[in-house]
Amino acid sequence: MFGTGLLKGLGVTLKHFTETFIDDRRKEPSRYEGSIQVDERRRIIHQPISQEGLLTIQYPEERRLLPERFRYIPMLIWDTEAGEDRCTACGICAKVCPPQCIWIVRDSDESGKPITRPAEFYIDVAVCMSCSFCAEFCPFDAIKMNHDYELAVYDRYPQLVYDKEELTVPIEYYAALWPTQYAAEEAQRAKQKEEERRREEEKKKAAEAKAQAQTAGGESGVAKPKRSKEELEVLKAQAAAKAAARKGEEGGAETEDAEAAKRARLEELKRKAAEKAAQRKKESGE
Template identity: 50%
Template sequence: MKIYGLELLRGLGITMGRFIATYTVGFKRTFVNRNRGSFRQSASEKGVFTVQYPEERLKPPERFRVLPVLIYDGKKGDTRTQQAERCTSCGICAKVCPPQCIWIVQAKDAAGKAIPKAAEFSIDTDVCMNCGFCAEFCPFDAIKMDHDFELSNGERHQSHIFDINKLHVSTEYYAETHPIAWAEEQARKKADAERKAAAAAAAAAAAKKAAETPPQ
Protein backbone atom coordinates (compact mmCIF):
# COMPACT_ATOMS: atom_id res chain seq x y z
CA MET A 1 0.00 0.00 0.00
CA LYS A 2 1.20 3.42 -0.87
CA ILE A 3 0.49 6.46 1.26
CA TYR A 4 -0.32 9.34 -1.05
CA GLY A 5 0.47 12.93 -0.29
CA LEU A 6 3.84 12.51 1.43
CA GLU A 7 5.78 13.69 -1.62
CA LEU A 8 3.66 16.84 -1.64
CA LEU A 9 4.83 17.57 1.89
CA ARG A 10 8.43 16.90 0.86
CA GLY A 11 8.03 19.43 -1.93
CA LEU A 12 6.80 21.98 0.58
CA GLY A 13 9.91 21.31 2.63
CA ILE A 14 12.18 21.94 -0.35
CA THR A 15 10.63 25.26 -1.23
CA MET A 16 10.65 26.36 2.40
CA GLY A 17 14.36 25.52 2.54
CA ARG A 18 14.93 27.67 -0.54
CA PHE A 19 12.87 30.47 0.96
CA ILE A 20 14.84 30.52 4.20
CA ALA A 21 18.15 30.17 2.36
CA THR A 22 17.56 33.46 0.56
CA TYR A 23 17.60 35.17 3.94
CA THR A 24 20.49 33.26 5.54
CA VAL A 25 22.66 33.50 2.42
CA GLY A 26 21.68 37.13 1.98
CA PHE A 27 22.70 37.85 5.56
CA LYS A 28 26.07 36.18 4.96
CA ARG A 29 26.62 38.14 1.76
CA THR A 30 25.79 41.41 3.47
CA PHE A 31 27.67 41.01 6.73
CA VAL A 32 30.10 38.07 6.60
CA ASN A 33 31.77 37.95 3.19
CA ARG A 34 31.01 41.07 1.24
CA ASN A 35 31.88 39.38 -2.01
CA ARG A 36 29.90 40.80 -4.90
CA GLY A 37 31.77 38.89 -7.59
CA SER A 38 30.65 36.05 -9.80
CA PHE A 39 29.68 33.74 -6.93
CA ARG A 40 26.00 33.77 -7.90
CA GLN A 41 26.73 32.01 -11.17
CA SER A 42 27.60 28.63 -9.73
CA ALA A 43 25.07 25.83 -9.90
CA SER A 44 25.38 24.87 -6.24
CA GLU A 45 24.81 28.40 -5.02
CA LYS A 46 21.71 29.02 -2.93
CA GLY A 47 19.96 32.22 -2.09
CA VAL A 48 18.95 35.10 -4.30
CA PHE A 49 20.75 34.88 -7.62
CA THR A 50 19.46 38.13 -9.03
CA VAL A 51 22.17 40.63 -9.90
CA GLN A 52 20.64 44.07 -9.67
CA TYR A 53 22.42 45.30 -12.73
CA PRO A 54 22.98 49.03 -12.56
CA GLU A 55 23.96 48.85 -8.89
CA GLU A 56 25.72 45.50 -8.96
CA ARG A 57 27.84 44.20 -11.78
CA LEU A 58 29.40 40.86 -12.42
CA LYS A 59 32.97 40.92 -13.71
CA PRO A 60 32.80 39.56 -17.25
CA PRO A 61 34.87 36.47 -18.00
CA GLU A 62 38.27 37.31 -19.42
CA ARG A 63 37.62 35.88 -22.88
CA PHE A 64 34.46 37.99 -23.18
CA ARG A 65 34.95 40.30 -26.15
CA VAL A 66 33.25 43.49 -27.23
CA LEU A 67 34.79 45.78 -29.87
CA PRO A 68 38.53 45.98 -30.55
CA VAL A 69 40.76 48.57 -28.89
CA LEU A 70 44.23 49.80 -29.78
CA ILE A 71 46.92 49.24 -27.17
CA TYR A 72 49.73 51.62 -26.34
CA ASP A 73 52.51 51.00 -23.84
CA GLY A 74 51.95 53.27 -20.91
CA LYS A 75 49.60 54.33 -18.19
CA LYS A 76 45.98 55.32 -18.23
CA GLY A 77 45.40 58.93 -19.14
CA ASP A 78 48.64 59.45 -21.04
CA THR A 79 48.45 62.25 -23.55
CA ARG A 80 48.52 61.49 -27.25
CA THR A 81 52.20 62.40 -27.53
CA GLN A 82 53.21 60.27 -24.55
CA GLN A 83 51.51 57.17 -25.91
CA ALA A 84 53.96 54.65 -27.24
CA GLU A 85 51.77 53.13 -29.90
CA ARG A 86 52.19 49.53 -30.86
CA CYS A 87 50.26 49.86 -34.10
CA THR A 88 52.44 50.12 -37.19
CA SER A 89 49.48 50.57 -39.57
CA CYS A 90 50.43 47.40 -41.42
CA GLY A 91 46.74 46.97 -42.35
CA ILE A 92 46.45 43.24 -41.62
CA CYS A 93 43.52 43.83 -39.30
CA ALA A 94 41.66 45.77 -41.97
CA LYS A 95 42.30 42.96 -44.47
CA VAL A 96 41.07 40.11 -42.24
CA CYS A 97 38.08 41.97 -40.85
CA PRO A 98 35.08 39.97 -42.18
CA PRO A 99 32.58 42.85 -42.25
CA GLN A 100 35.27 45.32 -43.31
CA CYS A 101 34.72 47.86 -40.58
CA ILE A 102 38.32 49.06 -40.02
CA TRP A 103 39.80 52.07 -41.82
CA ILE A 104 43.47 52.94 -41.46
CA VAL A 105 45.45 55.91 -42.78
CA GLN A 106 49.20 55.58 -42.46
CA ALA A 107 51.11 58.44 -40.90
CA LYS A 108 53.67 60.34 -43.00
CA ASP A 109 56.60 62.35 -41.83
CA ALA A 110 57.37 65.89 -42.92
CA ALA A 111 59.06 64.67 -46.08
CA GLY A 112 55.96 62.70 -47.08
CA LYS A 113 57.58 59.34 -46.39
CA ALA A 114 55.43 56.70 -44.75
CA ILE A 115 56.28 55.86 -41.16
CA PRO A 116 55.05 52.81 -39.20
CA LYS A 117 52.35 54.63 -37.31
CA ALA A 118 48.63 55.13 -37.75
CA ALA A 119 47.46 58.64 -38.47
CA GLU A 120 43.82 57.65 -38.47
CA PHE A 121 42.28 54.44 -37.28
CA SER A 122 38.53 54.15 -37.09
CA ILE A 123 36.06 51.33 -36.49
CA ASP A 124 32.38 51.45 -37.33
CA THR A 125 30.96 49.82 -34.20
CA ASP A 126 27.59 49.20 -35.81
CA VAL A 127 29.26 47.00 -38.40
CA CYS A 128 31.78 45.27 -36.13
CA MET A 129 30.61 41.78 -35.15
CA ASN A 130 33.05 41.26 -32.30
CA CYS A 131 34.66 38.25 -33.95
CA GLY A 132 38.14 39.13 -32.67
CA PHE A 133 40.00 38.24 -35.91
CA CYS A 134 41.83 41.58 -35.88
CA ALA A 135 43.20 40.85 -32.41
CA GLU A 136 44.16 37.30 -33.44
CA PHE A 137 46.02 38.38 -36.57
CA CYS A 138 47.81 41.50 -35.29
CA PRO A 139 51.55 40.70 -35.35
CA PHE A 140 52.39 43.49 -32.92
CA ASP A 141 49.82 42.76 -30.17
CA ALA A 142 48.49 46.22 -30.87
CA ILE A 143 44.80 45.39 -31.18
CA LYS A 144 42.85 43.60 -28.46
CA MET A 145 39.24 42.92 -27.60
CA ASP A 146 37.67 45.04 -24.88
CA HIS A 147 35.15 44.36 -22.08
CA ASP A 148 33.14 47.55 -22.14
CA PHE A 149 29.66 46.60 -23.33
CA GLU A 150 27.66 49.63 -22.25
CA LEU A 151 27.64 51.36 -25.61
CA SER A 152 24.09 52.56 -25.99
CA ASN A 153 23.73 56.02 -27.34
CA GLY A 154 21.10 58.49 -28.42
CA GLU A 155 22.69 59.13 -31.78
CA ARG A 156 24.24 56.71 -34.23
CA HIS A 157 25.86 58.48 -37.16
CA GLN A 158 28.77 60.22 -35.46
CA SER A 159 29.23 58.59 -32.07
CA HIS A 160 29.16 55.00 -33.31
CA ILE A 161 32.31 55.48 -35.39
CA PHE A 162 35.17 55.17 -32.96
CA ASP A 163 38.27 57.13 -33.98
CA ILE A 164 41.83 56.59 -32.88
CA ASN A 165 41.49 58.72 -29.76
CA LYS A 166 38.55 56.70 -28.57
CA LEU A 167 40.16 53.38 -29.45
CA HIS A 168 43.46 53.96 -27.71
CA VAL A 169 43.79 52.29 -24.32
CA SER A 170 46.85 51.77 -22.16
CA THR A 171 48.56 48.49 -21.36
CA GLU A 172 47.78 49.28 -17.73
CA TYR A 173 44.06 49.09 -18.49
CA TYR A 174 44.55 45.94 -20.53
CA ALA A 175 46.48 44.29 -17.71
CA GLU A 176 43.54 44.98 -15.41
CA THR A 177 40.82 43.60 -17.67
CA HIS A 178 42.81 40.66 -19.03
CA PRO A 179 45.26 39.60 -16.30
CA ILE A 180 45.80 36.07 -17.64
CA ALA A 181 46.33 37.08 -21.26
CA TRP A 182 48.59 39.92 -20.16
CA ALA A 183 50.78 37.59 -18.08
CA GLU A 184 50.99 35.15 -21.00
CA GLU A 185 51.98 37.94 -23.33
CA GLN A 186 54.69 39.15 -20.95
CA ALA A 187 56.06 35.62 -20.51
CA ARG A 188 56.05 35.04 -24.26
CA LYS A 189 57.88 38.29 -24.93
CA LYS A 190 60.41 37.51 -22.24
CA ALA A 191 61.02 34.04 -23.66
CA ASP A 192 61.36 35.51 -27.14
CA ALA A 193 63.87 38.05 -25.90
CA GLU A 194 65.87 35.36 -24.11
CA ARG A 195 65.85 33.13 -27.14
CA LYS A 196 66.97 36.00 -29.32
CA ALA A 197 69.72 36.88 -26.89
CA ALA A 198 70.82 33.24 -26.76
CA ALA A 199 70.77 33.01 -30.55
CA ALA A 200 72.73 36.22 -30.84
CA ALA A 201 75.27 34.96 -28.31
CA ALA A 202 75.56 31.65 -30.15
CA ALA A 203 76.01 33.45 -33.46
CA ALA A 204 78.63 35.70 -31.95
CA ALA A 205 80.45 32.69 -30.49
CA ALA A 206 80.31 30.89 -33.86
CA ALA A 207 81.65 33.97 -35.64
CA LYS A 208 84.43 34.28 -33.10
CA LYS A 209 85.32 30.61 -33.51
CA ALA A 210 85.30 30.95 -37.28
CA ALA A 211 87.61 33.91 -37.00
CA GLU A 212 90.01 32.02 -34.69
CA THR A 213 90.32 28.85 -36.74
CA PRO A 214 92.51 29.49 -39.75
CA PRO A 215 90.99 28.71 -43.15
CA GLN A 216 92.27 25.50 -44.63
Protein backbone atom coordinates in the same frame (compact mmCIF):
# COMPACT_ATOMS: atom_id res chain seq x y z
CA MET B 1 0.41 10.56 -7.50
CA PHE B 2 -1.16 13.30 -9.52
CA GLY B 3 0.43 16.72 -8.80
CA THR B 4 3.65 15.41 -7.20
CA GLY B 5 5.87 17.16 -9.78
CA LEU B 6 4.04 20.41 -9.23
CA LEU B 7 4.53 20.19 -5.49
CA LYS B 8 8.24 19.38 -5.95
CA GLY B 9 8.72 22.43 -8.16
CA LEU B 10 6.95 24.68 -5.68
CA GLY B 11 9.15 23.24 -2.95
CA VAL B 12 12.33 24.20 -4.87
CA THR B 13 11.00 27.73 -5.38
CA LEU B 14 10.13 28.05 -1.69
CA LYS B 15 13.59 26.78 -0.72
CA HIS B 16 15.35 29.37 -2.90
CA PHE B 17 13.05 32.10 -1.61
CA THR B 18 13.81 31.24 2.01
CA GLU B 19 17.57 30.95 1.38
CA THR B 20 17.60 34.32 -0.35
CA PHE B 21 15.69 35.87 2.54
CA ILE B 22 18.09 34.40 5.10
CA ASP B 23 21.10 35.46 3.05
CA ASP B 24 19.80 39.02 2.75
CA ARG B 25 19.43 39.25 6.53
CA ARG B 26 23.15 38.52 7.01
CA LYS B 27 25.55 41.38 7.70
CA GLU B 28 27.56 40.40 4.64
CA PRO B 29 25.37 38.42 2.23
CA SER B 30 27.14 35.49 0.59
CA ARG B 31 26.55 36.93 -2.86
CA TYR B 32 29.07 39.65 -1.95
CA GLU B 33 31.82 37.12 -1.23
CA GLY B 34 34.82 37.88 -3.41
CA SER B 35 33.12 40.96 -4.81
CA ILE B 36 35.01 44.15 -5.62
CA GLN B 37 33.89 47.50 -4.26
CA VAL B 38 34.67 49.90 -7.10
CA ASP B 39 33.54 53.01 -5.21
CA GLU B 40 30.88 53.97 -2.66
CA ARG B 41 28.03 53.09 -5.00
CA ARG B 42 29.43 50.55 -7.38
CA ARG B 43 30.33 46.96 -6.69
CA ILE B 44 31.38 44.09 -8.93
CA ILE B 45 29.86 40.84 -7.85
CA HIS B 46 31.44 37.48 -8.27
CA GLN B 47 28.72 34.83 -8.37
CA PRO B 48 30.27 31.53 -7.35
CA ILE B 49 28.87 28.25 -8.65
CA SER B 50 28.13 27.28 -5.04
CA GLN B 51 25.84 30.32 -4.63
CA GLU B 52 22.55 29.30 -3.03
CA GLY B 53 19.28 31.13 -3.38
CA LEU B 54 18.06 33.65 -5.93
CA LEU B 55 20.58 36.23 -6.91
CA THR B 56 19.32 39.69 -7.67
CA ILE B 57 21.94 42.14 -8.79
CA GLN B 58 21.13 45.78 -8.21
CA TYR B 59 22.32 46.90 -11.64
CA PRO B 60 23.92 49.37 -12.39
CA GLU B 61 25.28 49.77 -8.87
CA GLU B 62 26.08 46.07 -8.80
CA ARG B 63 27.49 44.17 -11.74
CA ARG B 64 28.55 40.65 -12.47
CA LEU B 65 32.27 39.90 -12.46
CA LEU B 66 32.97 39.06 -16.08
CA PRO B 67 35.03 36.02 -16.99
CA GLU B 68 38.44 36.75 -18.50
CA ARG B 69 37.42 35.43 -21.90
CA PHE B 70 34.43 37.76 -22.14
CA ARG B 71 34.79 39.97 -25.23
CA TYR B 72 32.84 42.84 -26.58
CA ILE B 73 34.60 45.40 -28.77
CA PRO B 74 38.29 45.75 -29.61
CA MET B 75 40.77 48.09 -27.93
CA LEU B 76 44.21 49.25 -29.09
CA ILE B 77 47.16 48.68 -26.80
CA TRP B 78 49.48 51.49 -25.79
CA ASP B 79 52.85 50.10 -24.71
CA THR B 80 53.63 52.17 -21.61
CA GLU B 81 57.23 50.96 -21.34
CA ALA B 82 58.08 51.71 -24.98
CA GLY B 83 55.91 54.85 -24.95
CA GLU B 84 54.22 54.06 -28.27
CA ASP B 85 51.30 52.28 -29.90
CA ARG B 86 51.89 48.63 -30.47
CA CYS B 87 49.98 48.90 -33.73
CA THR B 88 52.17 49.15 -36.84
CA ALA B 89 49.29 49.91 -39.20
CA CYS B 90 49.95 46.67 -41.10
CA GLY B 91 46.25 46.41 -41.90
CA ILE B 92 45.87 42.67 -41.23
CA CYS B 93 43.01 43.21 -38.76
CA ALA B 94 41.11 45.32 -41.31
CA LYS B 95 41.57 42.59 -43.92
CA VAL B 96 40.30 39.75 -41.73
CA CYS B 97 37.41 41.64 -40.13
CA PRO B 98 34.29 39.85 -41.47
CA PRO B 99 31.92 42.89 -41.49
CA GLN B 100 34.78 45.19 -42.61
CA CYS B 101 34.27 47.73 -39.85
CA ILE B 102 37.95 48.72 -39.34
CA TRP B 103 39.58 51.66 -41.18
CA ILE B 104 43.25 52.47 -40.80
CA VAL B 105 45.30 55.38 -42.18
CA ARG B 106 49.03 54.84 -42.01
CA ASP B 107 51.19 57.70 -40.73
CA SER B 108 54.04 59.22 -42.78
CA ASP B 109 57.20 61.21 -42.07
CA GLU B 110 58.04 64.76 -43.25
CA SER B 111 59.10 63.49 -46.68
CA GLY B 112 55.81 61.65 -47.11
CA LYS B 113 57.36 58.20 -46.64
CA PRO B 114 54.94 55.80 -44.86
CA ILE B 115 55.94 54.76 -41.35
CA THR B 116 54.84 51.86 -39.18
CA ARG B 117 52.34 53.76 -37.07
CA PRO B 118 48.64 54.50 -37.53
CA ALA B 119 47.72 58.14 -38.03
CA GLU B 120 44.04 57.25 -37.76
CA PHE B 121 42.27 54.11 -36.64
CA TYR B 122 38.48 53.72 -36.64
CA ILE B 123 36.15 50.91 -35.68
CA ASP B 124 32.43 51.11 -36.26
CA VAL B 125 31.42 49.38 -33.03
CA ALA B 126 27.77 49.26 -34.09
CA VAL B 127 28.83 46.92 -36.90
CA CYS B 128 31.49 44.98 -34.95
CA MET B 129 30.22 41.47 -34.21
CA SER B 130 32.72 40.76 -31.38
CA CYS B 131 34.22 37.85 -33.28
CA SER B 132 37.75 38.69 -32.04
CA PHE B 133 39.34 37.83 -35.41
CA CYS B 134 41.23 41.14 -35.37
CA ALA B 135 42.80 40.29 -31.99
CA GLU B 136 43.63 36.73 -33.03
CA PHE B 137 45.30 37.70 -36.32
CA CYS B 138 47.25 40.76 -35.12
CA PRO B 139 50.94 39.74 -35.24
CA PHE B 140 51.97 42.45 -32.75
CA ASP B 141 49.47 41.87 -29.90
CA ALA B 142 48.30 45.40 -30.62
CA ILE B 143 44.54 44.86 -30.60
CA LYS B 144 42.65 43.03 -27.86
CA MET B 145 39.05 42.59 -26.81
CA ASN B 146 37.62 44.96 -24.25
CA HIS B 147 35.13 43.92 -21.54
CA ASP B 148 33.27 47.21 -21.66
CA TYR B 149 29.72 46.49 -22.80
CA GLU B 150 27.92 49.69 -21.79
CA LEU B 151 28.02 51.53 -25.08
CA ALA B 152 24.51 52.97 -25.23
CA VAL B 153 24.38 56.41 -26.88
CA TYR B 154 21.66 58.58 -28.39
CA ASP B 155 23.12 58.76 -31.88
CA ARG B 156 24.64 55.85 -33.69
CA TYR B 157 26.75 58.08 -35.93
CA PRO B 158 29.36 59.34 -35.17
CA GLN B 159 29.25 58.28 -31.52
CA LEU B 160 29.58 54.58 -32.27
CA VAL B 161 32.46 55.05 -34.67
CA TYR B 162 35.37 54.95 -32.25
CA ASP B 163 38.56 56.72 -33.23
CA LYS B 164 42.13 55.94 -32.19
CA GLU B 165 41.88 57.96 -29.01
CA GLU B 166 38.72 56.20 -27.84
CA LEU B 167 40.09 52.79 -28.73
CA THR B 168 43.50 53.17 -27.10
CA VAL B 169 44.08 51.81 -23.59
CA PRO B 170 47.32 51.41 -21.61
CA ILE B 171 48.76 47.93 -21.44
CA GLU B 172 48.10 47.81 -17.68
CA TYR B 173 44.36 47.94 -18.39
CA TYR B 174 44.66 44.95 -20.71
CA ALA B 175 46.79 43.10 -18.12
CA ALA B 176 44.04 43.64 -15.51
CA LEU B 177 41.25 42.38 -17.80
CA TRP B 178 43.11 39.41 -19.28
CA PRO B 179 45.67 38.39 -16.62
CA THR B 180 46.24 34.81 -17.81
CA GLN B 181 46.51 35.67 -21.48
CA TYR B 182 48.72 38.67 -20.74
CA ALA B 183 51.11 36.56 -18.63
CA ALA B 184 51.36 33.91 -21.37
CA GLU B 185 52.06 36.53 -24.04
CA GLU B 186 54.68 38.27 -21.93
CA ALA B 187 56.43 34.95 -21.28
CA GLN B 188 56.48 34.30 -25.03
CA ARG B 189 57.82 37.81 -25.69
CA ALA B 190 60.59 37.36 -23.12
CA LYS B 191 61.55 34.07 -24.76
CA GLN B 192 61.70 35.66 -28.21
CA LYS B 193 63.75 38.58 -26.91
CA GLU B 194 66.21 36.20 -25.29
CA GLU B 195 66.47 34.22 -28.52
CA GLU B 196 67.13 37.42 -30.51
CA ARG B 197 69.75 38.56 -27.99
CA ARG B 198 71.52 35.21 -28.23
CA ARG B 199 71.54 35.33 -32.05
CA GLU B 200 72.89 38.89 -32.02
CA GLU B 201 75.65 37.86 -29.64
CA GLU B 202 76.62 34.91 -31.86
CA LYS B 203 76.69 37.18 -34.92
CA LYS B 204 78.86 39.71 -33.10
CA LYS B 205 81.27 37.00 -31.97
CA ALA B 206 81.54 35.61 -35.51
CA ALA B 207 82.22 39.10 -36.90
CA GLU B 208 84.91 39.70 -34.29
CA ALA B 209 86.57 36.36 -35.05
CA LYS B 210 86.54 37.15 -38.79
CA ALA B 211 88.06 40.58 -38.21
CA GLN B 212 90.80 39.04 -36.07
CA ALA B 213 91.57 36.40 -38.71
CA GLN B 214 91.83 39.09 -41.40
CA THR B 215 94.18 41.16 -39.28
CA ALA B 216 96.39 38.14 -38.76
CA GLY B 217 96.55 37.46 -42.52
CA GLY B 218 93.56 35.21 -43.10
CA GLU B 219 93.29 31.49 -42.66
CA SER B 220 96.74 30.76 -44.26
CA GLY B 221 98.45 33.07 -41.83
CA VAL B 222 100.35 34.85 -44.70
CA ALA B 223 99.92 38.57 -44.64
CA LYS B 224 99.19 39.98 -48.08
CA PRO B 225 101.51 42.89 -48.88
CA LYS B 226 99.85 46.13 -49.64
CA ARG B 227 101.18 47.65 -52.94
CA SER B 228 100.86 51.08 -54.44
CA LYS B 229 99.06 51.65 -57.72
CA GLU B 230 102.32 52.16 -59.62
CA GLU B 231 103.75 48.94 -58.24
CA LEU B 232 100.66 47.09 -59.31
CA GLU B 233 100.95 48.52 -62.83
CA VAL B 234 104.58 47.37 -63.06
CA LEU B 235 103.64 43.90 -61.81
CA LYS B 236 100.84 43.73 -64.35
CA ALA B 237 103.19 44.70 -67.20
CA GLN B 238 105.74 42.09 -66.07
CA ALA B 239 103.08 39.39 -65.94
CA ALA B 240 101.87 40.34 -69.44
CA ALA B 241 105.44 40.22 -70.82
CA LYS B 242 106.03 36.79 -69.26
CA ALA B 243 102.79 35.47 -70.73
CA ALA B 244 103.74 36.77 -74.20
CA ALA B 245 107.20 35.17 -74.01
CA ARG B 246 105.72 31.85 -72.95
CA LYS B 247 103.31 31.96 -75.85
CA GLY B 248 106.15 32.72 -78.27
CA GLU B 249 108.21 29.77 -77.04
CA GLU B 250 105.29 27.45 -77.34
CA GLY B 251 104.60 28.76 -80.86
CA GLY B 252 108.29 28.17 -81.96
CA ALA B 253 108.30 24.61 -80.72
CA GLU B 254 105.14 23.92 -82.61
CA THR B 255 106.68 25.21 -85.93
CA GLU B 256 109.84 23.05 -85.54
CA ASP B 257 107.75 19.96 -84.90
CA ALA B 258 105.66 20.58 -88.01
CA GLU B 259 108.74 21.01 -90.23
CA ALA B 260 110.35 17.81 -88.97
CA ALA B 261 107.15 15.90 -89.70
CA LYS B 262 107.05 17.36 -93.20
CA ARG B 263 110.68 16.32 -93.90
CA ALA B 264 110.05 12.80 -92.65
CA ARG B 265 107.00 12.47 -94.88
CA LEU B 266 109.00 13.61 -97.96
CA GLU B 267 111.78 11.11 -97.19
CA GLU B 268 109.20 8.33 -96.93
CA LEU B 269 107.61 9.30 -100.26
CA LYS B 270 111.05 9.39 -101.89
CA ARG B 271 111.86 5.93 -100.59
CA LYS B 272 108.56 4.52 -101.86
CA ALA B 273 109.09 6.10 -105.32
CA ALA B 274 112.59 4.54 -105.57
CA GLU B 275 111.19 1.11 -104.64
CA LYS B 276 108.50 1.33 -107.30
CA ALA B 277 110.98 2.43 -110.00
CA ALA B 278 113.25 -0.54 -109.16
CA GLN B 279 110.34 -2.96 -109.35
CA ARG B 280 109.17 -1.61 -112.75
CA LYS B 281 112.70 -2.00 -114.14
CA LYS B 282 112.82 -5.60 -112.98
CA GLU B 283 109.44 -6.47 -114.56
CA SER B 284 110.36 -4.96 -117.93
CA GLY B 285 113.59 -7.08 -117.92
CA GLU B 286 115.85 -4.19 -118.54
